Amino acid sequence: MTAEWAGAAPLLEMRGIGKSFPGVRVLQGVDLTLHRGEVLALLGENGAGKSTLIKMLAGVHRPDEGQIAIDGEPVDLSGPDASLAAGIGVIHQEFQLVPGLTPWENIFLGREQTRWLVDRRGERERAERLFEQLGAEIPLDTPCGELSVAQQQLVEIAKALSQDVRLLVMDEPSAALSPEEVPRLLAMVEELKRRGIGVIYISHRLEEIFEIADRVLVLRDGEVVGSGATAGLTRGRLIEWMVGRSIEREYPKQWHPRGNVRLRVEGLRRGTAVRGVGFEVHAGEVLGLTGLIGAGRTEVARLLFGADRADAGEVWLDGRRLQLGSPARAIAAGLCLLTEDRKHQGLVLGAGVLENFGLPNLEEFSGGGWLWGGRERRAFDGHAERLRIRLANPAQPARQLSGGNQQKVVLAKWLQRQAGVLIFDEPTRGIDVGAKYEIYQLINDLAGEGKAIVMISSDLPEVLGMSDRILVMHAGRVTGEITDVAHATQQQVMELAVA
Ligand SMILES: Nc1ncnc2c1ncn2[C@@H]1O[C@H](COP(=O)(O)OP(=O)(O)OP(=O)(O)O)[C@@H](O)[C@H]1O
Ligand SMILES: [Mg+2]
Incomplete structure (x- = not known):
């Protein structure tokens, strides 16, 4: 169970969210609730509307319909600053790093102005510690544009963690990671949970969902088609919710005669x-x-x-x-x-x-x-x-x-x-x-x-x-x-x- 007491408002509540782009309706009547110290997996086919929904939390898109409340208070997330002020950190699916800047410069980018003096050495050391926590070996002084996709993903994660957030949204954080890095990422999510942070986790890798998520919410064509506690769900059920049909063999391997x-x-x-x-x-x-x-x-x-x-x-x-x-x-x-x-x-x-x-x-x-x-x-x-x-x-x-x-x-x-x-x-x-x-x-x-x-x-x-x-x-x-x-x-x- 989540650390919650009777009557307390959930950390995040999205109600009746609707969104259209010219000519396409992307989301309709979506309700989403997240508690403190809880991991909610947001699932659905490509184009189901997952990223669009979480971009509203990042202040990138505004809902056409519906409300968003944090701790029971309605919020107007009009832009990235408002979102950060509300304690929301978002790791986007598309990286937003400046290719010419180093990992640590990217991590602290945009926050220099708020201080009297930019403590470059201090920032570099903080970045180093963040990567240590992540168990990631990142060349700190190499421009991000020269890093591998996986390394860039780790920089994005470190960046989000460096901002003291109460709610962290991760849009396919594991997509670019290798089998040895994924467990580290999941351990980190566990740690965030222990600290009472609420996490929304988007992934197409179902093993991870069963390992990390307390609850799931599945979107299809912009609407919620299923939700529930992960413990009571099977892989087959999740797949059915997502694609609207069951898949018997996930790996339909056929063997062919070996030629020249x-x-x-x-x-x-x-x-x-x-x-x-x-x-x-x-x-x-x-x-x-x-x-x-x-x-x-x-x-x-x-x-x-x-x-x-x-x-x-x-x-x-x-x-x-x-x-x-x-x-x-x-x-x-x-x-x-x-x-x-x-x-x-x-x-x-x-x-x-x-x-x-x-x-x-x-x-x-x-x-x-x-x-x-x-x-x-x-x-x-x-x-x-x-x-x-x-x-x-x-x-x-x-x-x-x-x-x-x-x-x-x-x-x-x-x-x-x-x-x-x-x-x-x-x-x-x-x-x-x-x-x-x-x-x-x-x-x-x-x-x-x-x-x-x-x-x-x-x-x-x-x-x-x-x-x-x-x-x-x-x-x-x-x-x-x-x-x-x-x-x-x-x-x-x-x-x-x-x-
Ligand atoms: N700026 C835009 N203009 C027009 N259509 C858009 C725009 N942004 C997103 N869409 C459409 O909205 C739909 C939902 O996209 P979204 O990125 O939310 O999907 P997703 O669930 O995150 O998919 P994936 O698993 O592939 O990341 C898609 O059909 C997409 O083409
Ligand atoms: Mg997406």
């Missing part, structure tokens, strides 16, 4: 990040590539794709030597990479969704000086239906899509390309359970067509559930290979990952 070697990598190196990596992937095979953040998985993918220059290494695609160092050459040779940092490498946020989809596929949709808009549109619609991409219309700027739907657009874009070897870097990060299932089916189909797939993932149940073979990396090297995936355990993978 399509990708062969030998002695791949770059500085200390990748120290001699070699492997093969066959037609029809899904090779899971896992390890901790910084193990070098993404770097291997970037070297193969030519996004970074390798110091050494040889790569063959279908037996033909690939000249490394140019993404255009890699694409022409039939190798595709779905990047992990979709926000920066995947989408032009100001451009329309259809335009984004068409960009890398121009040759396919144009001919004789014309762009065949109809063909492009039909191809897009096919992917949109399958991946359940939620958007008002295809011309809508990519920026306006929910986080998960943006990722689905990037996925659609690369799926359209005819490639024999596909590298997916964290393909289901931030994606809801229903769409995850569809992505797994797509991976099955691609493997069934004889493509070779490398699936980089930090989600161990996913790696174990969808791979034919698993490679584990640590500190730039392959530290283990698991061939009997059906009998492998998460523990086994973790042991290789910290080797």
Whole structure:
């Protein structure tokens, strides 16, 4: 039970919240209550309205209808300052760090003016302690723009913690973290709970919900479709609430006959990040590539794709030597990479969704000086239906899509390309359970067509559930290979990952 006495008002009460954007109704009649020292999980499919709801607590959006009260007192959260003054801290899904500033400068940004003298050394030391508490190793003086996605996420968390908040909202805080960092994050949430702070926790990873949340609230199409104490709920029930149907097998793995070697990598190196990596992937095979953040998985993918220059290494695609160092050459040779940092490498946020989809596929949709808009549109619609991409219309700027739907657009874009070897870097990060299932089916189909797939993932149940073979990396090297995936355990993978 929460530390509450009879008659006391809850920490937060949202009543009858409604919100529309031009042409779309996003939230309707949403009620949400949060008590002190309680963790409430806010769940729902991509585009269900979760981020929109919590942006009202951050003072980013104002409700069209409904009221918000803190400790029983109505509040008007007209902007970020009002929100902070009310004791609300929000960790947004999209990072809001200034890329040119260091982690500690970002943490204390905007608060310097309130003091007589900026105590830079003191701030740096406070930041150092915060990261220690988080068990995170962050290079304190490196500009945030050069940090990995996971490191940036940790800076966001430290920033929110540095503000003395009574209510902390976390929008997919674990999405970018690795298997070893997630338990630390959850332990930290436990600690906040003990201090009586109320937490709203958004995540698409159900294991975490059962571990951390006291109650859940599920949104579908902007309305509350279910809520209750986590203790009385099953995984199946939550999934049904979220996607409106049940999913029998979360990992619908299919096995295909193994064909010829399509990708062969030998002695791949770059500085200390990748120290001699070699492997093969066959037609029809899904090779899971896992390890901790910084193990070098993404770097291997970037070297193969030519996004970074390798110091050494040889790569063959279908037996033909690939000249490394140019993404255009890699694409022409039939190798595709779905990047992990979709926000920066995947989408032009100001451009329309259809335009984004068409960009890398121009040759396919144009001919004789014309762009065949109809063909492009039909191809897009096919992917949109399958991946359940939620958007008002295809011309809508990519920026306006929910986080998960943006990722689905990037996925659609690369799926359209005819490639024999596909590298997916964290393909289901931030994606809801229903769409995850569809992505797994797509991976099955691609493997069934004889493509070779490398699936980089930090989600161990996913790696174990969808791979034919698993490679584990640590500190730039392959530290283990698991061939009997059906009998492998998460523990086994973790042991290789910290080797
Ligand atoms: N500024 C905007 N203009 C128009 N539509 C918007 C805008 N912001 C959000 N939307 C729409 O509101 C809906 C809800 O988006 P929201 O970001 O709240 O979803 P979400 O539940 O957080 O999803 P995800 O799990 O993908 O993060 C989406 O359909 C989105 O396209
Ligand atoms: Mg969201």
